[in-house]
Amino acid sequence: MSHFSAKSLTFYGVAISSVLILFKVVSAYGETNLNAAPEIGGIYQIALSQNLPDCLAEQKVNLTVEQSGIYLFGNLAGQSGGANEKNKIEFPLSGDFKNQEIIMSGKGNLANCDSELQLTIQGHREKDNLIGKIKDNSSGSEGTFIAHYQEVKSDSSEEH
């Protein structure tokens, strides 16, 4: 097949047009019918809480949420010794973002807590705040919290 023959040019024309049409159809469908999760990733500082486990209530706790679509990863970072980074202990969490609500869970240790915790965090975003409840499955205790949005933690280093 000669590259510049009418036959091959027709082939390229048809092939490229087909792909462009396919892409147009797919993107039109995607833009109108598919919804990706709203951006919720960032660092939230738990400000107000009620009935949280004592060891959580006694320290400054940050909730970091790293978002990849509906999949959430993050941690609770407690600081027992003020703002000293060295005293920071991270509690890993993972979960989903569904129906405008986050559900993240994990188990581990936090500063000031004597035993291993098994936490489930459930909440939704209202303006810049995350409002929800924290349940410790190991002890059965459950509390509510309000966390203030601190900053967007993202790998994006370029504007778009």
Next chain:
Amino acid sequence: MKTPLLVLVEILVVIGLSRIMGQVCRVLKQPLVIGEIIAGIMLGPSLLGLIFPAFGAALFPAETLPYLDILSQIGLIFFMFLIGLELNPKYLQGQLDIAILVSHVSILVPFSLGSILALLLYPLVSSNGVSFTAFALFLGAAMSITAFPVLARIITENNLQKSKLGTLALTCAAVDDVTAWCLLAVAIAVTRTNSVVGAIPTIIESLIYIAFMMVVVRWLLEKLETHYKQTGKLTQLLLAGIYMGVVVSALITEFIGIHLIFGAFILGAVMPKNEGLVQEIAEKTEDFILIFLLPIFFAYSGLRTQIGLLNRPGLWLLCGAVLMVAIVGKYVGTYVAARVSGIEKRDASALGWLMNTRGLTELIVLNIGLNLGVISPLLFTMLVIMALVTTVMTSPLLEWTYPKRLIKLDQLQEEPEIGVAPQPSLAYKILVPVANPNTQSGLLQLASVIAGEKNALVHPLSLIELEEDYLYESTPDAAEKLIANRKSSLEDVISTIEPATVRKNIVCLVGISHDVARETTHVAETERVSLILVGWHRSAFIENRLGGRVGQILNNSPTDVAVFIDKDKDKGESQWKSLLVAYANNIHDDLALSLALRMLFSDRSRHLAIIQFTQVNAAEEGISSELRQTIESLPEEMRSRIKITAVESGDPIQSVIEASSSVDLTIAGTSRTWGIERQTLGRYTDKLAKECASSLVITRRYNEVSYHISSLLDEQSENLSPIEASNLPS
């Protein structure tokens, strides 16, 4: 520790680990780039951060990442310049019609499948800040990538650069590379403006800039080429100008709204492909970029790759889907287009696997996508895994579909290269690995003396080992020049071999290899050689004469091996008039004796002394019956030139050392008797090799099946007294 100092420590760790993993991958027959990517991932949260989180966080704290980012960006810009520089239009000469068809279809199919896959992935792994169109474009572009530099390296390493398959694959990858970068530029423009319509001005500006580069800048660069031809050298001032041009071009494309790397790539691509100019720019630039800056890019990518994010089976299924679409899209697209173009099934299949090589190019695209926020960390990790798997699988699948024995049937050239030497039904072939032709004329001379003039062939084997994946010398075009130069050096050496009549029996084998010892044994197998004759060089690191590469060949070759330790260089063929064989009646000494007898056949003025070591109760003449029978089967004229001395006890090694002072060449088998034995881990001791007064040949026989002088005896049977065939193993 202060941040800049910590960055330097990080760089030390990154370069060190990259080199180690690169070497591991070389052993596993994988491209160096795989080792570098894995090293980067190991330093990130996927391994170091998982096992030693505190140490990982202390070694790579967040405040050092911007420094690594800047260094990796600089590395990338100049790497892309090198890629453009090495993109020679010569590669577009091989079956261009087919290549354009294959490369376009091999982009269109995975791009289409990637767009459809976006329908599944977008609601799951993207966020509403990213438009679906940008997401689908990026995913399609990521699926369509073929890494030209890695593919070129794989082709060179497999000595495919002159085969039909190799030239076609290179042309396809070159077309693919340019097309994929254009596609990526469009994807970036759409992402930044968040719509196709919004991206149109950026695309038009890009086209204008490309035209400007191809006309105006090209014209200026041709002036530079003329200047270079006149002066014959690239001054620092000129090089500074070129580097500034790279940065300026990168900045312009960034301001246009595509990306820094495109400007650098375009400048490299429009650079006149004057051989000397390109080589000089590449060689002056590449070492620092490839050794120092590129591993930082891999580490920076690795720090952002979090395999731990794939923490549930559903996500691994998604990752599998990504991998499947990437592999199937590329393979099927390439295979079908190649078949439609009339390519044979096997070649079409091999082409499909080759085009699946994504390597570093994919990593560049993914990092841009992550920086722009168009792909999420989770999708980034999936795509990094896809890039790794598709690159790792290329070499084994290529070997599977296209074994090396078939490669030699597919060479386009007539000249003998590896695996294409004439294959007459010869009785005796000697393979002579030659690292540096200029220092090993003695070795070739010895080989031709052992081979004799009739019924034998000597293959000097010169393998060129390439260190880096992306070095200029690794490009197929440059590798071909290296091969031609090496062959020319070898032919110069061959022209000095005496007598001149043996030269016709010497056929060079020259090629590229990443593992010289392994390739030598492979060639020995495919060429069915009778003997590998290897020279010993003084090594800066290995004291043992039978260690290093010589030891690897001794241990692994499926044929007889002789190691030549030349202590009396520059004497030529006339130097081996008196021979000594140390004989202790084992198979390795049998080989030693057979080589000595072959040398007796080739020169009637040559004499042989045999020192036979026997424990007790030696035969009445002091030699074993087998040896006696062998000697008796020789013509009278030859027997008169052989003298046998028996040594019953004492220190046999010392006896040989003393006797060696009065001969030109000593030949001994690997045995405990002569202090040359194989010990733990396959290491040989080398007592005799150290203390022998004459030049020395150490022999190691592979098995007892063949006996080397039989062919010579047969050959001379018309003129010489016949032999008892039963006396000699067949």
